[in-house]
Amino acid sequence: MHVSERLLQLYADTNAATRTKLQDTIKQNLGDGKSLSKSFEELTGSTPKALPTEEKSAVDFAAWIKDGKKDATFLPYYVSLLEMHEDVLNKEATVPQSTPIDKTVVKGTPIVDKASVPTPEPTVVETSKAEDKTHAPKQRYMPETPVPSRAERAKYQRTIEPAKPRRKSGKWIGILFLLALFIGGGYIGYPYVMDLLEPKQETKVVEETPKPDPEPVVQEPETNYVWLASKNVNLVSEPNGTTVTYIGDIGDRYEILKEQDEHVEVNLDGTTAWVPLDSVTSDWPTRDLTDSALLDWVNTNMNNDWLGESVHGFFAMNEAALTETIGAPYGRETDTLNAYAFYNGGFFVIQDDKVHAIDWTNTQTTREVFSPLGEPVLETDDAVVYESETYSLRLFEGTNGQTRVRLTEK
Known part of the structure; x- marks a missing residue:
């Protein structure tokens, strides 16, 4: 049987108190250090079979027990002693007794026990009460020189004259001081007395009506926006992602939420998407183009036969009103942000159940036709953007020579 299996069997056969007592005996025997074979021989009285000669101390043994008996050095030593625990615990330790020391002589010098030497009591000297009460008689004072007689002393004394009465000048000085003070x-007090005697005019207190505090002005936090600076920009679900959430067009404006990894997160009316920073701009200039000038250009240069109504009137319609006005579309599509109603000649962009933009498709309009509107807000190789206060007018050039014109309400 392996030594570790023997240890488990012995732990099952012996109780914890016996093991603890055996461990304390081993620690006491090992002390500061000795070989395990010698320790086994001292504890059991028998020669060990094969134990290490390496010296171990009680501290090493305690650490081995605490560490979970992982070190193999102590394992055969401890298992052998545990198998013979009855002999080890019943064996009386043979420790030589030290010779008692004679207290009386150390190096030839006698030692006197302090308890046997009587302590001398202090001698009490009593003084008789008679000696305390007796006093030596006081000697009478004898002057060194004789005291002169009364007649002789009278020769040297001055004649005492009666005291002269005080002058009364101090009284007049006091009277003059009081008079000057008065x-x-x-x-000094005359003006104050006259002021008290004059009748006082009642001061009228005008109570002012307290003005109401001005209402606090709630300052709305500044909102930052970006505009798409190129045509057909993919807005993805995460930075550097491939899942397209929405495809935006040049001139679309979005609210910024945060910036990360060369992308900016924008608000898409209830959802969000990420757009690369190189596809947007935050510098969006304004022009002096009026709403009327822009709408006049649309009515003059675009084919509006399929609309049948004034262009700007469609921006007040919802989808139901649009269908009632020009009929049902021949096709309808939706994406993350908008719905699209298709008609012959163009389509409507519906956002939040309201017409947001009108697109004229398959036109032959060129960017030179826009020149009467002045300088554009933004221009690229395949697109151009004009804006008034209310509307945005954009031209998208295709690769086949056809163009698309969009009128958007900002």
Whole structure:
């Protein structure tokens, strides 16, 4: 049987108290350090079979027990002692007794026990009460020189004259001081006395009506926007992602949410998407183009026969009103942001159930036709953007020579 299996069997056969007592005996025997074979021989009285001669201490053994008995050095030593635990615990330790030391002589010098030497009591000297009460008689004072007689002393004494009465000049000085004080006080206090005697005019207190506090002005946080600077921009679900959430066109404006990894996250009316920074611009100039001038250009240069109504009137319609006005579309599509109603000649972009833009498709309109409108807001190789206060007018050039014109309400 392997030594580790023997240890498990012995742990099952012996109780914890016996194992603890055996471990304490081993620690006491190992002490500061000795070989395991010698320790086994001292504890059991028998020669070990094959144990290490390496010296181990009680501290090493305690650490081995605490560490979970992982070190193989102590394992055969401990298992052998555990198998013979009854002999080890019942064996009386033979420790030589030290010779008692004689207290009386150390190196030839006698030692006297302090307890046997009586302590001398202090001698109490009593003084008789009679000696305390007796006093030596006081000697009478004898002057060194004789005291002169009364007649002789009278020769040297001066004649005491009666005291002269005090002069009364101090009284007049006090009276003059009080008089000057009274006159000076009257001169100083005269204006105050006259002010008290004059009738006072009642002061009218005008109560002012408190003005109401101005209502606090709620400052709305500044919203940052970006505009798409190129045609057909893919807005993806995550930075550097491939899943397209929405395809935007040049001139589309979006609210910025945050920026990350050379992309900017924008708000798409309830959802969000990411657009590369090189496809947007935050510098969007304004022009002096008026709404009327822009609408006049549309009515003059675009084919509006399929509309049958004034162009700007469609932007107030929802999809139901649009269908009632010009009939049902021949096709309808939706994406993340918009719905599209297709008619012969163009289509409507419907956002939040309201007409947001009108597109004229398959036109032959060129960018030179836009020149009467002045300088564009943004221009690229395949697109151009004009804006007034309310509307945005854009031209998209295709690769086949056909163009598309979009009128959007901002």
